[in-house]
Amino acid sequence: MEILSEVGDPNVAVVYIGKTSKGNIVEFVESIPTYNPQEKWVLIVSSLNGCPVGCKMCDAGFFYKGRLTVDELMEQIEYPITRRWNGKPKTRKFKVQFARMGEPSFNMAVIEAMRLLGERYDNLHPSLSTIAPIGTNKFFEALLELKKEMFPTNFQLQFSIHSTNPEQRDEIIPVRKWDFERIAEYGKAFYDEGGKKITLNFALARENEADAEVIAEYFPKEYFLIKITPLNPTVSVLKNKLTNDVDLETGLPMKHRKFVDDLRRLGYDVIISVGDTRENLIGSNCGQYILRFLKERPELREAYTFARGFEFKVS
Numbered sequence: 001m002e003i004l005s006e007v008g009d010p011n012v013a014v015v016y017i018g019k020t021s022k023g024n025i026v027e028f029v030e031s032i033p034t035y036n037p038q039e040k041w042v043l044i045v046s047s048l049n050g051c052p053v054g055c056k057m058c059d060a061g062f063f064y065k066g067r068l069t070v071d072e073l074m075e076q077i078e079y080p081i082t083r084r085w086n087g088k089p090k091t092r093k094f095k096v097q098f099a100r101m102g103e104p105s106f107n108m109a110v111i112e113a114m115r116l117l118g119e120r121y122d123n124l125h126p127s128l129s130t131i132a133p134i135g136t137n138k139f140f141e142a143l144l145e146l147k148k149e150m151f152p153t154n155f156q157l158q159f160s161i162h163s164t165n166p167e168q169r170d171e172i173i174p175v176r177k178w179d180f181e182r183i184a185e186y187g188k189a190f191y192d193e194g195g196k197k198i199t200l201n202f203a204l205a206r207e208n209e210a211d212a213e214v215i216a217e218y219f220p221k222e223y224f225l226i227k228i229t230p231l232n233p234t235v236s237v238l239k240n241k242l243t244n245d246v247d248l249e250t251g252l253p254m255k256h257r258k259f260v261d262d263l264r265r266l267g268y269d270v271i272i273s274v275g276d277t278r279e280n281l282i283g284s285n286c287g288q289y290i291l292r293f294l295k296e297r298p299e300l301r302e303a304y305t306f307a308r309g310f311e312f313k314v315s
């Protein structure tokens with residue numbers, strides 16, 4: 001891995017832009033959510049070069065050049081490990097999230113990388129975020145098998161849902177994907193007693209429909225929890241005229257307050273995850289992708305300011 005640039009603050013988050021051994025340009029993130037890397041240390045890696053899905057709010061889905069190999073996945077993990085720890089990560093919770101650029105279920109090498117990581121690091125907490133596209137049965141079967149074998153209680157699986165209205169969900173995530181029944185069925189099989197519940201994530205735009213009754217109809221609270229995140233400031237959010245519904249100061253949804261209240265009343269665990277707003281300025285947050293910003297350089301306040309003076313040629 002040749003590091004072309006790094007953007008951020010090592011006490012909060014750093015985005016690395018690197019050229020892999022195969023010549024692909026990728027972004028990956030090192031994040032310290034509790035400001036104490038000995039307590040929790042998080043790496044967020046890319047699974048593909050670009051992404052063919054093109055979700056409405058995501059800056060990584062504007063091109064697609066193919067899958068990354070297992071070596072290219074591991075390089076994104078090994079570089080920050082060597083740099084910060086010079087050996088194994090001396091942290092209580094070492095989390096690796098397959099959640100930067102690219103839908104991970106399109107790449108079987110992700111399974112192989114997770115297995116290698118589990119063999120190498122006993123403090124590993126793997127995490128994968130997916131939109132659950134159709135045609136990925138082989139990946140999800142292998143993932144289920146790996147989870148049961150190696151990570152029964154510490155695997156975090158997240159389905160990106162965003163809207164409880166299937167038609168709107170199709171607009172936001174414009175590919176064919178599993179319906180709620182299928183997600184629920186897989187999630188229940190994935191869950192292990194004493195392990196993590198399956199996360200249903202809503203990057204909550206004011207425009208999105210969010211109805212707790214729909215959640216209750218498909219997803220039992222014993223297996224699923226709801227995670228609400230702000231709609232982060234991205235080039236795509238700006239272009240598609242979407243509006244974030246989560247107040248970054250209070251951490252509460254504005255238009256969708258009832259959704260949260262109803263979910264809690266129905267007994268669901270609801271996590272509202274706002275994080276450090278400096279991550280928006282760094283460009284390390286979910287849906288952000290610095291190379292997209294550098295390519296288009298739109299008028300975008302409260303985001304990507306760390307990369308603004310950056311002279312990086314984007315083809």
Ligand code: SF4
Pocket residue numbers: 051052053054055058059060061100101102103131287
């Ligand atoms: S959110 Fe994920 S699946 Fe959607 S375009 Fe971005 S990287 Fe691809």
